[in-house]
Amino acid sequence: MSKVVTFGEVLMRIAPKGNKKLNQSNELEYYFGGTEANVAISLAQLGNQTQHVGVVSNDFVGEAAKKYLQQFGVNTSSISHSDHPLGLYFLEVGAVMRSSTISYNRSNSAFSHIDPNKIDWDTIFEDCSWFHWTGITPALSYNAYQALKKALTIANSKGITISTDPAYRSNLWNYGRDAKEILNELVELSTIFIGGPNEINELLDTSFSNHIDQFIESASRLMNTYKNIKKVFDKTRVSFNANWHKIKARMYNGNEFAETNEIEITPVIDRIGTGDAYAAGLIHGLMRFNDYKALEFANAACAVKHTIEGDANLATEKEILSIARGKLSGRIIR
Secondary structure, rough: OOOOEEEEEEEEEEEOOOOOHHOOOOOEEEEEHHHHHHHHHHHHHHHEEEEEEEEOOHHHHHHHHHHHHHHHEEOOOEHHHHHHOOOEEEEOOOOOOOOOEEEEEOOOOOHOOOOOHHOOHHHHHOOOOOOEEEOOHHOOOOHHHHHHHHHHHHHHHOOEEEEEEOOOHHHHHOOOOHHHHHHHHHOOOOOOEHHHHHHHHHHHOOOOOOOOHHHHHHHHHHHHHHOOOOOEEEEEEEEEEEEEEEEEEEEEEEOOOOEEEEEEEOOOOOOHHHHHHHHHHHHHHHHOOOHHHHHHHHHHHHHHHHOOOOOOOOOHHHHHHHOOOOOOOOOOOO
């Protein structure tokens, strides 16, 4: 069984039920999630050994967050506690032409106060084959950046495959460091890049479009700039409205370009966590299949997450493979 380690903040999602706005409802529902934790949960559902590293609040909310990950098979032994509160976000789910909206409350969270010197990465990376991080983690605090940099340095020394979704979020970088400088430093320590021209433009100050030729050119530029990056995987989305999307995925590995068929999703049940489902599907696929089959699997994983409530993709490998093979009717399985 492959072991994958993820590192990032666990958050609580709070939302009115259904498609109500907050001022319409006095009933709220919650889910636990967070980009990297979502990846760990999905990978565990697919049969992988997963371990999530992070910090939660030292109260019943933090304990509930850990137990949530545990119930899906994620190892939480490297999640520590802090007297600061668990990060959270509020969500209003949109419909048709009304967009969903999110408000974050994470600037003084437990995770942002993480102590880099208290994480034993050498022990955590024992028998580990893959480490995944996103650009959200180093954006949260200087300590989180330092902890991640240490993790990447040690993972590289052990020959561990490292995937990154650099996910630049300008509103999160509030501790006085240059976001692009840090992200460039950390991407250079990674081997698999999850993103396309938009993400590459943020890193390299380029202006590539989303056209296929520009995707290939931008991926080539990225791999020439960061010699450790061996493969680039991207997903594209067409949104007709909040409830009707089409997605497909593409890749470039330095030798060949490939693209999946498009999957139409209507209605969208839950948009949150679909990118995390793509990342988890890609990691799972690359550990088992060739590049193109891994790409198809990732696209199918992303698609099915749109039908599952909550932050994490709970679909099984069998379900995802069925979608990847074109079984999209949704007929009852008896």
